[in-house]
Amino acid sequence: MNIFAGTTASGSANISGSTANTRGSTTVTVHAVENANVEALRTAADLFKDKGGKVSQHAADARNKAKWGESWSGQAADAANHATDSAANQLDTAGFSSRTIGRVAGTHADLLSPTRTTVRTTAGLARTALMSVSADGEVSAQHLAFIPGVGGAAQSLAHTLTQILRGALKLARLLDIASGGTISTISSSVAPPRSDVEVDGAEGASVPNSPQSLPPVERIETPHGPVVTAGNVESADEVITLVSGVGSSSPEALARTEAWARATAADAAAQGKNVAVVAWHGYPAPGDLTSAISKDAAKVGAPALREHQRQLRERNPHAKLQVVGYSYGSVVVGEAAAKGSDGLVADEVRLWGSPGVHAEKAEDLQLDAKDGQGEVHNEHVPGDMIRLTTTPEFGVHGKDPAAPDFNAPPRGADGASEGSWSSYGWGKILDLYLMQRGETDAHSSYMWSPEVNVR
Incomplete structure (x- = not known):
């Protein structure tokens, strides 16, 4: 101009x-x-x-x-x-x-x-x-x-x-x-709305209807909840593990994440990609926000998540392993990859609506990647009130992973625009704008959000 x-x-x-x-x-x-x-x-x-x-x-x-x-x-x-x-x-x-x-x-x-x-x-x-x-x-x-x-x-x-x-x-x-x-x-x-997404075909929103389109599903019960895998881990080019957060152990939440895993694997197959998707519930997820203040559940889940990822690498040494920590699930991921731990077997970690991961910066997370260069990305949906729980300096579970100096830009982001404090500040303004417009459900939308592309 x-x-x-x-x-x-x-x-x-x-x-x-x-x-x-x-x-x-x-x-x-x-x-x-x-x-x-x-x-x-x-x-x-x-x-x-x-x-x-x-x-x-x-x-x-x-x-x-x-x-x-x-x-x-x-x-x-x-x-x-x-x-x-x-x-x-x-x-x-x-x-x-x-x-x-x-x-x-x-x-x-x-x-x-x-x-x-x-x-x-x-x-x-x-x-x-x-x-x-x-x-x-x-x-x-x-x-x-x-x-x-x-x-x-x-x-x-x-x-x-x-x-x-x-x-x-x-x-x-x-x-x-x-x-x-x-x-x-x-x-x-402000990212422009994706033109390739329709209401009935949004990422993770479609539930396959025909039996032929359903990927094979493996269900393993653990003491704390099921681990549901859609797709074939042994032959997949990529395996995505979703670690959910507060309330994810409820029957309704289990049904949602299983449906999301099926739909995501099926959508990938429709695009000619071979992706297996795991809805991992191998830890006692907090049942409410009060319980989520503590990281005790994350400490219990961290060793189980590390073992799960280690087994995935054994089953398929060539696949890219992606771990998505959703809400309190990101706290579990952070604990699993904490300094002094055995590290988390993952090539890429994505933090959705994270309240913090008990780390000062992304480089503090110990990732065992195939090429030794594990990636960490943070994604925040506009209007998500989770940002009220953390700041660039401190929070209930550590500093905000969306802060520029945490070094975890959104996947595919332009480093110059997404790594600035002015952009971060404007993002906060957009959150407050949507909240005063009555937005209260953004934190629940990540699995279906057009802004978040899991592949």
């Missing part, structure tokens, strides 16, 4: 078109401010606000239409509800972000307009007096300085005009940096 004449400084968003000097700072010229297209910026600001409002309204309409009531119920309906709500949240945050960009651009235009007037008036006065005006705002009296009785006054006037111009250019530069940085942060923090 260039509104000044000039080239764009590299390395950061820049709505003024200012140029960069050799030290990396930005310079705004007199010519650029004089010719700033403030009117176009105002038009763009109004467009962003208008379109953003319409997008958020579409999100509200989608939520209302997805209330099936008694006409449709069961696992498929629940999955579709979660998928629709998650997609609506994406639309809503995109609309809110668009409106915010519009407000920032509008404020920029409001402040830039009088600045442009000041520069035009001051530079015009200097030129009328036959003085020269440089690009950086310096006014020179030139030959007027040598005219007896006039030279002193001319030089004094030139100095005054220089101070006015340079003050205006400084304000324009600061506006450019502040507005450009804000818009860049907002733009890079």
